[in-house]
Amino acid sequence: MRPKYEYSECTGNTEFHVTSKGKFLKFEIYAEDNPQVKNDSFYKNKNSFAQLGQTKGAVWMEWDNSTQIRDKIQIGSKNLTSQYNFQQFVKDFPQSAELANPNEVAYVILLSPAHAKSVLKEPQNYGLPYIGNLAFKFKNGKLSAFSVNQGIAC
Secondary structure: OOOEEEEEOOOOEEEEEEEEOOEEEEEEEOHHHOOOOOOOHHHHOOOOHHHHOOOOEEEEEEEOOHHHOOOOEEEOOEEEOOOOEHHHHHHHOHHHHOOOOOOOEEEEEOOOHHHHHHHHHOHHHOOOOOOOEEEEEEEOOEEEEEEEEOOOOO
16 A cells, blocks of 8 residues: 655655555655755655665554454554453553553653653653654553654644
8 A cells, every 4th residue: 555645744754655554655855864865856756665775763653442452452562452451551551551441542652762851850841642652542441552653843
């Protein structure tokens, strides 16, 4: 399936995305991370993710129906399957589970150690959806949807 190319006016970033069988994948490319790309025309003739080669970017994935999860999803040493449930979430992510509910979206924040220090110093300047996170949507204690979000810039 051919990815769709889009230039994001609000961020000035280039995005490629594709939707297929209950999954959404977006690859967001930041110009400042890719100085080897001299102008936007580089992106306009790309028909696959493989053609982007050594381009750096952020990956976003979403499964809008957990029964469609057939991919191997591993978070550290933890495996996520279509059978994942709220009890397993509490066991796997006890700190994130403190404020979670078995009938809502539960978040696991993704931070590098250096980024975590700045968040702890100024927590008022950080929040969802502006920082990377994993979103586990539960319904009646069972996983109903899952997404990997890299955080938004605008």
